[in-house]
Structures are given as C-alpha cells and as structure tokens.
Amino acid sequence: MKALMFGWEFPPHILGGLGTASYGLTQGMAAQGDMDITFVIPRPSGDEDTSFLRIIGAGDTPIVYRDVPYEYVRERLSGKMSPEMYYHLRDHIYADFSYRGTNDLGCFEFSGKYPDNLLEEINNYSIVAGVIARAEQVDIIHSHDWLTYPAGIHAxxxxxxxxxxxxxxxDFDRSRGNVNPTVFGIEMDGMNQADHIITVSDLTRRTVIDKYxxxxxxxxxxxxxVTPLAPSILALPDRRGVKDKVVTFLGRITMQKGCEYFVEAAAKVLERTKDVRFIMAGSGDMMDAMIRLAAERNISDRFHFTGFMKGQQVYEVFKSSDVYVMPSVSEPFGISPLEAMQCGVPSIISYQSGCAEILSYAVKVDYWDIDAMADAIYALITYPEMHTFLKEEGLKEVNSITWEAAGRKVRAIYERYTR
Structure with a gap:
C-alpha cells in the first residue's frame, strides 16, 4: 500500500501538535510492514527521521525547468533530496510556471512556518503537489489539516x-466560532472533495458534521x-531548584487554549497556599496580556513565562512539574496531557478537549470553571495519595494508547477505498 501524504510540519522542527501527530501516525503505520509512505512538507531541514518513510520537500521540487548540473544540485540539496529525485520530479513539470518567482533550481521558496503570506504558500504548495503526484505511483492520498487540502485535491x-x-x-476551534471565511472555504472544499474524513475526536467529528x-x-x-519515550527522556532529572510544588501550562498562549483561565485559577490557589509556582510555557498572541493579568492578580512573583519550548525542553519542564493543566476552550484532541502523564505528571484537562474522551485517569473540569480548576490543582499538590494514584494509573493508561493501533484504523479506511 503506497500512500502520498501532505503535511505542514514534521519533527524535530515543529510549531504545534500537528507535526507531533503526523510523526506518530506515520511511524505507527510503518510498523505494518507493507506501508510505503511518502510525506511531503514545505521545507525539510535534512535532519528529519526518514527511517520509516520518505520525505519530499515542496521547496526542493522544481516547477520551472532549470538546466543545472548534477554536482550543483547535490550540493544545493545536500541531506534533503538526491539529484536523481530532483531530475525525476523535473521531468513531471506539467505547465509553464516561468512567470512565477522561483529560485535557481526552479523551486518555490517556503518558510516552513505560518507566515503572513500563508495563503500564497498554500497555493504554491498545491502547484508543487501536481508535480509530485505526476511523478509518484500511489494508491491513496492523505492530507493533514486545512493547509494541505488544496494540495490533496490537486493530487x-x-x-x-x-x-x-x-x-x-x-477554524471553529481556533477562533471560538468567529471563523475566517477564506479558511472556512478551504476547509469546506477539502471535506467536500474528500472520499473520507478522519477526525481526531468525536468532538471534532460533531463539528465537521454540524458546521461543515x-x-x-x-x-x-x-x-x-503518544510515542513511547526514549530511555534518555525518562531518565531526565527534576531540575526545578525549589521546594515549591510546580503547576504547568504548556501550549500556544492563545484564546483557544484557555490561558486566562489558568492564570485566574492560579490566583485562587495562591489564596490558599504560597508553596506553589506556576509555569506558562509557550508563545502566542496573548502572552503580553497574560503577563499583565498575572501582575494585576499580584501573583507575578509566583508565575514564570518560559517562552516557546520544543523537543527535550518540553520533557524537562514536565519532569520538573507536579501537575499539568490544559484548560482549552476548544481542543480537537490535545496530545500534551498524554505526554505529561508519560512523565508521571497528573493532568487536569477541560471537558472541551478531545483527549477527555479517552482518558479516565485525568481530572476533568469545564474550562470556564476556575473554582473547580483551582480545587483540583490544590488537591493534587496537597494530598499525596491522590497525586500518587493518578500518577500511577495515568501512566498505565497512557502507555496503552498507541500509534500502532491508530495506524491500523487508518489502514482499514484506506482499504475501503483501494480494493
């Protein structure tokens, strides 16, 4: 079974959960043995793990013919694409795109992020998809999230x-219902053109059915x-450097993630005890507002803003935490609580998150109920028996939630359309 997948992120260079999920799912599917996955991303760096799939960079795929020598191609694309693949793709350019801005290899330049000209990059990505789709023999096409739907449709x-x-x-999740009509249109077109739609939770499934x-x-x-943790991660020490309990929020600091409810709950906990510190790890458009809110609640001396964290840094924070909180207003799934539980950190999550559907040993509250959130935090840092119970049972539970099982379910859907 050959799958052509379109994505926007892939570890180790990620900006959110999309890259983590793409990695886990493809690795889980590759465990089936006969899965052959080609994964397209805008701008690979060359240090991605390609032991179980092949990565093609949209920014390394020519859409304009350039007569460039072999050695020059090898030097320019070192570690990212072989000259043979470059020339193979060049043979499948399907239209005259010479009027488009391209580099010396006839390729679009991609940021690999979410730039101000994101819609232009999405359109360019779909043009590149036409070259790759003509060059590759595949059985099925799989597009991850709205940014890649036009590429999937073209393929x-x-x-x-x-x-x-x-x-x-x-976009209903990201905007609290105040959707961007352009994004909504891309999402709707992708869903309408799809033969089948996979959602990461029943919460998201209901949105797709009701809103789209x-x-x-x-x-x-x-x-x-979640992907099983490497022994080196499990062995990371607790480096907090203080005797206080540590409660952590980790994610994008945006209205979708409910960051203000975390700050308000922290203020209520600190009315009852001072032996606790709060970490807000991440970045986002509400960071300055959260810094001001902490100052207004007079808790700045107990609050720490770390900025964006990735890779091992995330697990270093978890290993130095006693409680993890994800108070999302609308969370399609939310992998971070599972990652925290892998590190033995009890989690508090909102009922409005998809992972609440599969986690029995996490404390669940409504995102807006800061009193309940504060009570749960206080209980977990005050009562050792409760903390130990959720730590141990949560670890057992999360270790049973595997990408291999998710991959088998995806494969079953593939087979419905490729028989």
Whole structure:
C-alpha cells in the first residue's frame, strides 16, 4: 500500500501538535510492514527521521525547468533530496510556471512556518503537489489539516486516487466560532472533495458534521496517541531548584487554549497556599496580556513565562512539574496531557478537549470553571495519595494508547477505498 501524504510540519522542527501527530501516525503505520509512505512538507531541514518513510520537500521540487548540473544540485540539496529525485520530479513539470518567482533550481521558496503570506504558500504548495503526484505511483492520498487540502485535491485530480482528509482542528476551534471565511472555504472544499474524513475526536467529528454539513457516514474518529519515550527522556532529572510544588501550562498562549483561565485559577490557589509556582510555557498572541493579568492578580512573583519550548525542553519542564493543566476552550484532541502523564505528571484537562474522551485517569473540569480548576490543582499538590494514584494509573493508561493501533484504523479506511 503506497500512500502520498501532505503535511505542514514534521519533527524535530515543529510549531504545534500537528507535526507531533503526523510523526506518530506515520511511524505507527510503518510498523505494518507493507506501508510505503511518502510525506511531503514545505521545507525539510535534512535532519528529519526518514527511517520509516520518505520525505519530499515542496521547496526542493522544481516547477520551472532549470538546466543545472548534477554536482550543483547535490550540493544545493545536500541531506534533503538526491539529484536523481530532483531530475525525476523535473521531468513531471506539467505547465509553464516561468512567470512565477522561483529560485535557481526552479523551486518555490517556503518558510516552513505560518507566515503572513500563508495563503500564497498554500497555493504554491498545491502547484508543487501536481508535480509530485505526476511523478509518484500511489494508491491513496492523505492530507493533514486545512493547509494541505488544496494540495490533496490537486493530487486527486491528477491521479484519480481516493483522497482522505485528516482534520486535526477546524477554524471553529481556533477562533471560538468567529471563523475566517477564506479558511472556512478551504476547509469546506477539502471535506467536500474528500472520499473520507478522519477526525481526531468525536468532538471534532460533531463539528465537521454540524458546521461543515458532512455526511456522518463519511466521517470517522481516530483518536491520537503518544510515542513511547526514549530511555534518555525518562531518565531526565527534576531540575526545578525549589521546594515549591510546580503547576504547568504548556501550549500556544492563545484564546483557544484557555490561558486566562489558568492564570485566574492560579490566583485562587495562591489564596490558599504560597508553596506553589506556576509555569506558562509557550508563545502566542496573548502572552503580553497574560503577563499583565498575572501582575494585576499580584501573583507575578509566583508565575514564570518560559517562552516557546520544543523537543527535550518540553520533557524537562514536565519532569520538573507536579501537575499539568490544559484548560482549552476548544481542543480537537490535545496530545500534551498524554505526554505529561508519560512523565508521571497528573493532568487536569477541560471537558472541551478531545483527549477527555479517552482518558479516565485525568481530572476533568469545564474550562470556564476556575473554582473547580483551582480545587483540583490544590488537591493534587496537597494530598499525596491522590497525586500518587493518578500518577500511577495515568501512566498505565497512557502507555496503552498507541500509534500502532491508530495506524491500523487508518489502514482499514484506506482499504475501503483501494480494493
């Protein structure tokens, strides 16, 4: 089974949960043995783990013919793409794009992030998808999140192969219902053109059916999972350097993530005890507002803003925490509580998160109920028996949630459309 997947992030260079989920799912699917996955991302760095799939960089794929020598191509694309693949792709340029701005190899330049000209990059990505789809023999096409839906649609049109779109989030989640009409249109078009839709939670499935008017029979929930931690991560020491308990929020500091409710709950906990510190790890458009809110609540001396963290840094924070809190207003899934639980950190999550559907040993509260959130935090830092119970049972539970199982469910959907 050959799958052509379109994504926007892939570890170790990620900006959110999309890259983590893409890595875990593809690794889990590769465990089946006969899965052959080609994964396209805008701008690979060359240090991605390609032991279980092949990565093609959209920014390394020519859309304009350039007569460039072999050695120059090898030098320019060192570690990212072989000259042979470059020339193979060049042979499948399907239109005259010489009027478009391209580099010396005839390729678009991609940021690999979420720039101000994101819509332009999405369109360029879909043009590149046409070259790759013509060059690759595949059985199915799989697009991860709205940024890649136009690419998936183009690849489907070129190959005639079935298209699966994987909804990791919708604009209703990101905007609290105040959707961007352009983004909504791209999402709707992707879902309408898809042969099948995968959602990461029943919460997201209901949004897809109710807000995007999709046939329920066309939409299947496959929950995310977690990748087992390496021994080196498990062995990381607690480096907090203080005797106080530590309660952590880790994620994008945006309204979707409920960051203000975390600050308000922290203030209530600090009315009852001073032996606790709060960490807000991440970055986002509400960071300055959260710094001001902490100052207004007079808790700045107990609050720490670390900025964006990735890779091992995330686990270093978890290993130095006693409680993890994810108070999301609308969270399609939310992998971070599972990662915290892998490190033995009890988690408090909102009922409005998809992972609440599969976690029995996490404390669940409504995101807006700061009193309940504060009570849960206080209980976990005050009563050792409760903390130990959730730590041990949570670890057992999360270790049973595997990407291999999720991959088998995805494969079952593939087979419905490729028989």
């Amino acid at each position: 489907k049109q070129v190959t005639g192969k079935p298209l699966i779109v994987h909804v990791h989030a919708t 008017h999709q046939d329920p029979a066309k939409v299947t929930t496959i929950h995310n999972a």
